[in-house]
Amino acid sequence: MKVGILGSTGVVGREIIRQLELYNFPINELKLFCSSKNKGQSIIFDSEIILTQEVCDDSFDNLDILFGATSKEVVQKYEKQLESLKGIFIDNSSLYRMKPDVKLIIPEINFNTININDKIIANPNCSTIITLMALFPIHQINNINKIIITTFQATSGAGQKGMNELNNQMLNMEYDEFDENNVFSRKILNNIIPLIGSIDVYGNTTEEQKMANETCKILKKSILVESTCVRVPLIRSHSMSIYIECENLIDLKKCVDSIEKFEGAVVTDAKDSRNFPCPLDVVYSNEILVGRIRKSLSNNNALSLWCCGDQICKGAATNAVQIANMYINKFLKNNMV
Ligand SMILES: NC(=O)c1ccc[n+]([C@@H]2O[C@H](COP(=O)([O-])OP(=O)(O)OC[C@H]3O[C@@H](n4cnc5c(N)ncnc54)[C@H](OP(=O)(O)O)[C@@H]3O)[C@@H](O)[C@H]2O)c1
Known part of the structure; x- marks a missing residue:
């Protein structure tokens, strides 16, 4: 080739x-x-x-x-x-x-x-890939109608220059007044920035629109997707906190089993207070880790989960x-x- x-x-x-x-x-x-x-x-x-x-x-x-x-x-x-x-x-x-x-x-x-x-x-967009790798197995057994996501996106999502900006701010930590933010709209070190991309007249960002449009295109279904995309001071790997509403009652065991059987996704079950996916666990990995999978407290057709993936690899x-x-x-x- x-x-x-x-x-x-x-x-x-x-x-x-x-x-x-x-x-x-x-x-x-x-x-x-x-x-x-x-x-x-x-x-x-x-x-x-x-x-x-x-x-x-x-x-x-x-x-x-x-x-x-x-x-x-x-x-x-x-x-x-x-x-x-x-x-x-x-x-x-x-x-x-x-x-x-x-x-x-x-x-x-x-x-x-x-x-x-x-x-x-x-x-697709990196956050869309990581999200759908966690959700598609559930969607196959119980149609998803609505998704609410908050992303936690590493600086390398903005390319080499994004990583450089965080690294420079870490190196210059003691000389705060010299820190420059050219790539991100605010200082990223010791901070989180709840805005990725440019913002439209309704207050949504391009990154948030991409997640909604691409999810519907890939799943060939008009799904309500609401997201808040957030930049965090990490070098690599994105995480997502996700809430979904499905067509039918949630059978938690079946949902977990479906993700476990899905190639490329791995369930890390929170059986103790240390066992859950963290962005550090997936650096340079091709797998998407999914954990904190739990039924909604208020809606029998809904569940919440947390997932992490290296957005430069699988993303x-x-x-x-x-x-x-x-x-x-x-x-x-x-x-x-
Ligand atoms: N970073 C992520 O996590 C991620 C995830 C999913 C998708 N993406 C998408 O993937 C694409 C690449 O992102 P990245 O993060 O890898 O960006 P990056 O680190 O900024 O790299 C950009 C690349 O484009 C090259 N380039 C710039 N101007 C060029 C020109 N006029 N002709 C030819 N090559 C040129 C650069 O070459 P030089 O070194 O010569 O400047 C560099 O190799 C973007 O569309 C991004 O949205 C990124």
């Missing part, structure tokens, strides 16, 4: 490289693209040094799979080059997610909707590499040399 990564020097791009190695992905040639700022950097893949390069007119032409790991604005800039891409484009940005003719895919949930004619496949890179692997197995394996 000839594979490319657009945004290979960023947080998601570097994780895609790690996942390609982990999955032992069949690669004959790997092209690593970035901006002019970082071209010529050495990146090691499979014990070989590959130099990063800028995108030119025919960069994507011969690629079987191109991973997008850059902003929607940058992807938009290369739409002309994407037209001549031989293979498929699996994108992590939000550019194509809500386009009606583009599939929005979490492999464990809806890979079977992809067909050979899909040239662009969109990866982005792992999901994209899984799509690529499954696509190869389903559509390309017989043509591979």
